[in-house]
Amino acid sequence: MLFDGDFFQVIPRDQGIIDLVFNTKNNKVNILSLAALNELGQAVKTIEAHAGLAGLLISSEKDAFILGADITEFIGLFSSPEAQLKEQLHRVHGIFNSIEDLPVPTVTAIQGEALGGGCELALTTDYRVMATNATIGLPEVNLGIIPGLGGSIRLPRLIGTENALEWMAKGKPQQADVALKVGAADAVVEEQDLRDSALDLLARCIKGEFVYNDRKNLKKGPLRLRPIEAAMAFETARGMIFKAAGPHYPAPMALVDTLEKACFLGRDEAIQVEMETFIKLSKTDVSTSLIGLFLNSQSLKKITAQATKSARPIKQATVLGAGIMGGGIAYQSACKGTPVTLKDIDEKALKLGMSEAAKQLNKRVERGHMQPLEMAEIIGSIKPTLNMADISTADIVIEAVVENPKVKMGVLAEVEKVVGDEAIITSNTSTISIDKLASSLKKPKRFCGMHFFNPVPVMPLVEVIRGEKTSEDTVNTVVACAANMGKSPVVVNDCPGFFVNRILFPYLLGFNLLVRDGADFRQVDQVMEQFGWPMGPAYLQDVIGIDTCHHAIEVMEQGYPDRMKFDGESILDQLYQAERFGQKNGKGFYYYEQDKKGRPAKVYNEDVEPLVKAVQAKPGEFDKNDVIARLMVPMCLETVRCLEEGIIASAAEADMALVMGIGFPQFRGGALRYI
Ligand code: NAD
Numbered sequence: 001m002l003f004d005g006d007f008f009q010v011i012p013r014d015q016g017i018i019d020l021v022f023n024t025k026n027n028k029v030n031i032l033s034l035a036a037l038n039e040l041g042q043a044v045k046t047i048e049a050h051a052g053l054a055g056l057l058i059s060s061e062k063d064a065f066i067l068g069a070d071i072t073e074f075i076g077l078f079s080s081p082e083a084q085l086k087e088q089l090h091r092v093h094g095i096f097n098s099i100e101d102l103p104v105p106t107v108t109a110i111q112g113e114a115l116g117g118g119c120e121l122a123l124t125t126d127y128r129v130m131a132t133n134a135t136i137g138l139p140e141v142n143l144g145i146i147p148g149l150g151g152s153i154r155l156p157r158l159i160g161t162e163n164a165l166e167w168m169a170k171g172k173p174q175q176a177d178v179a180l181k182v183g184a185a186d187a188v189v190e191e192q193d194l195r196d197s198a199l200d201l202l203a204r205c206i207k208g209e210f211v212y213n214d215r216k217n218l219k220k221g222p223l224r225l226r227p228i229e230a231a232m233a234f235e236t237a238r239g240m241i242f243k244a245a246g247p248h249y250p251a252p253m254a255l256v257d258t259l260e261k262a263c264f265l266g267r268d269e270a271i272q273v274e275m276e277t278f279i280k281l282s283k284t285d286v287s288t289s290l291i292g293l294f295l296n297s298q299s300l301k302k303i304t305a306q307a308t309k310s311a312r313p314i315k316q317a318t319v320l321g322a323g324i325m326g327g328g329i330a331y332q333s334a335c336k337g338t339p340v341t342l343k344d345i346d347e348k349a350l351k352l353g354m355s356e357a358a359k360q361l362n363k364r365v366e367r368g369h370m371q372p373l374e375m376a377e378i379i380g381s382i383k384p385t386l387n388m389a390d391i392s393t394a395d396i397v398i399e400a401v402v403e404n405p406k407v408k409m410g411v412l413a414e415v416e417k418v419v420g421d422e423a424i425i426t427s428n429t430s431t432i433s434i435d436k437l438a439s440s441l442k443k444p445k446r447f448c449g450m451h452f453f454n455p456v457p458v459m460p461l462v463e464v465i466r467g468e469k470t471s472e473d474t475v476n477t478v479v480a481c482a483a484n485m486g487k488s489p490v491v492v493n494d495c496p497g498f499f500v501n502r503i504l505f506p507y508l509l510g511f512n513l514l515v516r517d518g519a520d521f522r523q524v525d526q527v528m529e530q531f532g533w534p535m536g537p538a539y540l541q542d543v544i545g546i547d548t549c550h551h552a553i554e555v556m557e558q559g560y561p562d563r564m565k566f567d568g569e570s571i572l573d574q575l576y577q578a579e580r581f582g583q584k585n586g587k588g589f590y591y592y593e594q595d596k597k598g599r600p601a602k603v604y605n606e607d608v609e610p611l612v613k614a615v616q617a618k619p620g621e622f623d624k625n626d627v628i629a630r631l632m633v634p635m636c637l638e639t640v641r642c643l644e645e646g647i648i649a650s651a652a653e654a655d656m657a658l659v660m661g662i663g664f665p666q667f668r669g670g671a672l673r674y675i
Pocket of ligand 1: 318325345349403428451452482
C-alpha cells in the first residue's frame with residue numbers, strides 16, 4: 001500500500017494500475033469533509049509521484065460511492081471571509097485538476113450514490129462505470145448554491161448544456177441507465193461486476209483501444225457549441241428554469257448565467273466563473289436557510305430513529321371515522337404495509353372512504369406507478385366495518401370521528417373496552433385538549449394525539465401530542481407508527497392549538513386586524529404570496545374552510561385570551577354567518593369555479609365587499625412591509641413562546657414542523673430562522 005489514511009488508500013495493482021479507494025475508517029458512509037479532501041490531496045500527490053503509473057481507478061469500499069460534501073461544515077465555511085473561502089476552493093480544484101491532468105487513463109467505479117462533491121470527483125476521471133443500482137447527480141440547488149467543485153463546468157462539456165441544466169437546475173439524482181444514455185456514464189453493469197468492468201476498461205485504454213486523451217480535452221476545452229446555438233440554448237433554458245424556480249430561489253438561474261459565461265472558456269478560466277457564482281450564492285440568506293433546513297431535517301430523522309428504537313411493533317391498525325381524514329389515514333397505512341380496519345357508524349361513509357381509496361390507487365396504476373396486483377393487495381388490507389367488535393385486535397387505534405368532544409370521549413371510552421390492554425389509542429383531533437380526551441380513558445398513559453394534515457397522502461407532517469399522562473412508550477410507538485406510514489412525526493406537548501395551529505392562528509388573527517383597519521384582503525394575499533407563502537391568508541382560510549377556521553379561532557381565543565381575543569366582529573365572523581364556508585361550498589373570500597382540469601379556481605366577486613365594509617371603518621393603503629410585519633410578528637412571537645414553554649423541544653423541530661405543516665417558505669427556513 002502506498003498510502004493508508006483515515007479516508008483514502010492508494011494501492012498499486014498489476015500493470016501499473018493504481019487503486020484510489022475511498023473507505024472512511026470511522027463512518028459507514030463516505031463524505032467529502034474538509035479532512036477527507038485534505039487527505040485526498042496527499043493521496044493524489046502519492047499517485048502523481050508513482051513511477052510506472054499506467055492508469056487510475058477511483059472506487060469506494062462502502063455501499064455508496066460518495067454521498068457528497070459534508071454539509072455540516074457549510075455554514076461555518078460559507079461565513080468565513082471571501083478570500084479564505086476562495087483559497088479553500090482553489091486548493092480542492094487543484095486536487096481535482098491534478099486527477100484530470102494525470103497523463104494516464106482514469107476511471108471511476110460507482111455503486112450507490114455519487115452525489116454533489118462525489119459526482120464532481122467522478123467527473124474528473126476520463127470514464128465512469130456505474131452499477132445498475134447507482135445514482136449520480138448534482139443536487140446543490142436544493143441548498144441554494146450551485147456545484148462548487150467544477151461540476152457546472154465538466155458536466156455540460158460531457159453531456160451537453162441542455163441535459164446538464166436539466167440535471168443541475170432540478171437537483172435530482174439520475175439513475176445509471178439515464179446517465180448512460182446521455183453520456184455521464186460509459187458503462188452500466190451489475191454491482192458484482194463493477195470492479196472487473198472498470199479494470200477491463202482501464203486495461204483497454206492502456207492498450208490504446210480508447211483515446212482517453214479525447215475525453216480529457218473534451219472536459220478541459222470550451223463547450224463545443226456554435227455561438228448561435230449557445231445563445232438559443234441559454235435563452236430557452238432561462239425562460240423554463242425561471243418558471244420552475246420562481247423568484248425566491250436564485251441558484252437555478254445563476255446556473256444558467258454561469259454556464260453561459262463559461263461557455264467558450266477553457267477549464268481553468270471557466271472554474272473561476274463557477275467559483276465567483278458559488279461564493280456569491282453561499283453568502284445569501286437563501287442558502288443559509290436551505291442548508292439550515294437540511295440540517296434540521298437530519299436532526300429530526302435522528303430524533304425519530306431514536307424514538308423508534310424503543311417502539312412496539314404495530315401489526316394491525318384501526319381508524320375510526322371514514323371521513324376526509326379517516327379515509328386518508330387508512331389509505332396511507334395500507335399503502336405503507338400496515339393492514340387497517342376502517343370503522344364508521346355510517347355505511348355510506350364507509351363506501352365513500354373505500355371508493356376514494358380505490359380512486360387514488362387507480363390513478364397510480366394508470367400512471368404506471370403501481371401494478372394492479374399491488375393495488376388489489378392494498379385495497380384488500382383495508383377492512384371496512386360497522387361493528388366495534390372488529391377492532392379488538394388493533395395495536396393502535398386512530399380516532400378521526402367528528403370534531404365534537406362529547407362524541408369523541410364516548411367513542412374513546414367504548415374503544416378502550418374493546419381493544420387489548422396494550423393497544424395504543426390516539427386522536428386526530430385538531431382542537432380538543434388531549435388531556436380532556438384522556439380523561440375518558442381508564443389508562444390515559446396509552447393515549448396521545450396523532451394529528452395528521454389534510455390531504456393526508458400529501459402532507460408530510462404528523463404532530464404527535466403528548467398529554468400530561470401519556471407514557472414515553474406510547475409516544476415512541478406512535479412516532480414509529482407515523483414514520484412507518486411515510487410521515488415525519490414531530491412530538492409536541494398539549495396546549496390549545498397544539499404547535500402548528502397555535503402558530504398559524506396568530507398570523508390569521510393578524511390578518512383579521514389588518515382587514516378591520518382597512519386593508520384590502522386581495523392586496524394582503526398578494527403581498528404574502530410574494531413573501532413566499534404558497535397562498536395568501538384569505539385564500540388559505542377558504543381552502544381550510546371558513547367554518548373550520550371560525551371554530552379553531554374560538555378555541556384559540558379561549559386558550560390565549562390575553563393576546564388572541566378579537567374585540568367585536570371580524571371578517572371571518574361575517575363570512576361564517578353568511579355561510580360562505582370557502583372552497584367546500586364554492587364561496588368564501590373568493591368564489592370557486594372548476595378549471596379545465598376540474599380543480600377549484602378562485603375568482604374575486606365584489607359581493608363580498610358589504611361583508612368587509614361591515615367590519616371596516618374605512619379602507620386604507622398599507623405599506624407592504626407593514627402587511628408582512630403585522631402577520632409575521634405574531635406568528636414568530638408565538639413560535640418563540642412555544643419553544644420557551646417547552647411545547648416543542650427544539651428550534652430545529654419547530655422550523656421543520658412549520659415548513660411541513662403549513663408550507664412556511666423554505667427559502668426563509670422556518671419562523672425561528674426567519675427571526
Ligand atoms: P368528516 O366529517 O369528514 O368525517 C367524520 C366521520 O366520522 C364521518 O364519516 C362520520 O360518519 C364518522 N363518525 C361519526 N361518529 C362516529 C362514531 N361514533 N364512530 C365512527 N365513526 C363516526 O370529518 P374529518 O374532516 O375527516 O375530521 C375528522 C377529525 O379529523 C376531526 O377530529 C377533525 O378535527 C380532524 N382533522 C380534520 C382536518 C381536515 O382538514 N378535515 C385536518 C386535521 C384534523
